[in-house]
Amino acid sequence: MDSGQYTFVINIPARFQTDLLAGRQPAIQVNVDATAMSQAFMGAGYISRIFQRELQAYGGQSEAATQAPVKLVSRALFNTNLEGGWFLAVIQIVNNITILAIILTGTALLREREHGTLDHLLVLPLTAMEIMLAKIWSNLLVVVVCTWLSLEVVVKGALGVPLSGSMSLFLLVTAVYLFASTALGIFLATLARSTPQFGLLAIPVIIPMLLLSGGSTPLDSMPQWLQWVMQGSPSTHFVSLSAAILFRDAGLSVVWPDLLALTAIGLLFFVIALLRFRKSLAS
Template identity: 85%
Template sequence: MHKFSHILRLGLKELTSLRHDSVLLLFLLYAFTVAIYMPAAGSIIGVHNASVAIIDEDHSTLSRKLSESLLPPEFKTPHALPYDQLDQAMDKGLYTFVINLPANFQADLLAGRQPGVQLNVDATAMSQAFMGAGYIGQIFQRELLEYAGQTSLGAKAPALINSRPLFNPNLEGGWFLAVIQIVNNITILAIVLTGTALLREREHGTLDHLLVLPLTALEIMLAKIWSNMLVVVVCTWLSLEIIVKWALGVPLAGSLALFLIVTALYLFASTALGIFLATLARSTPQFGLLAIPVIIPMLLLSGGSTPLDSMPEWLQWVMQCSPSTHFVSLSAAILFRDAGIGVVWPDLLALTAIGLVFFAVALARFRKSLAS
């Protein structure tokens, strides 16, 4: 009970210290308002190494020809997918595009009918979905015209392509970008707030005062984690409600409560990382230099800016050790696809395991720094 009281009081001290730090408060305000709203208005879109699955119910020469027409570097080699796994694959975000070629597709085409090709697009993969759907449509139309023996681009198309973007029907670029900006800002603030809080106490000598009290390194560390976690979670909730949902008009379909719980779990891992970096640095400028090569890869390679499918396979495996990778996946699944625990539990479990490892390593390093 005494340990809990120590952790609570130390955390309140952290919140009081933050309340008097006008620079950090302004940075918090900027990070969860302007830094989210402005980038959401202009996203850069491109297609590279996009993941594709094909449900081939026709098994004809033409269906194989269409499958083989999707080539690198724009698309990966299409993966054969059974029809009954379509919804599950899209819900889990396994593929950016899932193409359904219906039964009797070639026969209907030869008979003069216009069979439909269904293109399912996971539009949360923002940088791929916008142009990728157009690319696939153009490629298929070209192949179908060639197969029908037509050479004029103005000729009547031998088949109709029915495109159905999921989770973002109007292909609004700012929707997903706004959420990713929140994810990125959470990563930055979690590391910066805890790291600077620890270094500020070291530089002001208050950390030495704490050491003469009946406090343990675990209590000091937990106090810093929960206080900064509380601040970021509250700012995240307000930003989602005011900036994302109200100002930008993004319809978040999933459970906001579940997302905030996942955010708190992610903060447990990332704040521990911030404390670890602070124990390596001797000053705030040095901490900034250490944080840059850690934060930037977490932002750029986590799957938010560019889907993991577009990265080399070895890099995809490496980034599975980063908590930001799983947090990006969880954010898209929960907020846009309305995924529940039954769908997101693998990423949730991985995030928990990474958080515990980061916390254990940071605690060991923190104890060592206090003893030196």
């Protein structure tokens, strides 16, 4: 559950049937990872009804019986008041990071091309990789600083969300994600001829990254083929890493598979964007 592999864990104690037949009213513990909000609340209700139906059938009671065989007692260990804004605040920051990374980098590159600044850079002894790294580094630094300020001032300060995870680890993951997203923004900018065309091109890329990454809709609720497709999106791994680090206080030993996948996707995007950027400079 700490690594995000399971949302529900049911703990049935020893001698449960013996205690049930003896009328001792034994307890079953159901652990629910509520960072997947909609899936957690619906799943907890389904599990409760499954237990009630099975125990009614076992005891020979009808479903219309007035006394339910199972009494559900919920104890929230995190977010005890069940404030939905706590989770939405972090998800909105993740979504804004995605939008800013792609839009800022692509727009900056296109505006420099339109104003002739890019031609001036080509006169200097700079390679295409150095120009790309400069674009990525500058936008990465700005967005990481803004992300840290948003978490400290707005999420923790104004909203009072108790983020228990390591802020430095989250900012490191954010930097890796920005490396992948800004490279994607540069790639889209090399395909567009103007800033309005880039905006139209970015819409069908950004919207699926926001809606299908697992932040708005649980990834497990999607078709299996779509889950596999979204594993190639850096936003899917970033949403998983953000929830694990900030809410579950997961360390590097837990999140390293997603971090490794995010790094590999970022390097792939960077290489593709670099090849396309070199081709656009030569043309």
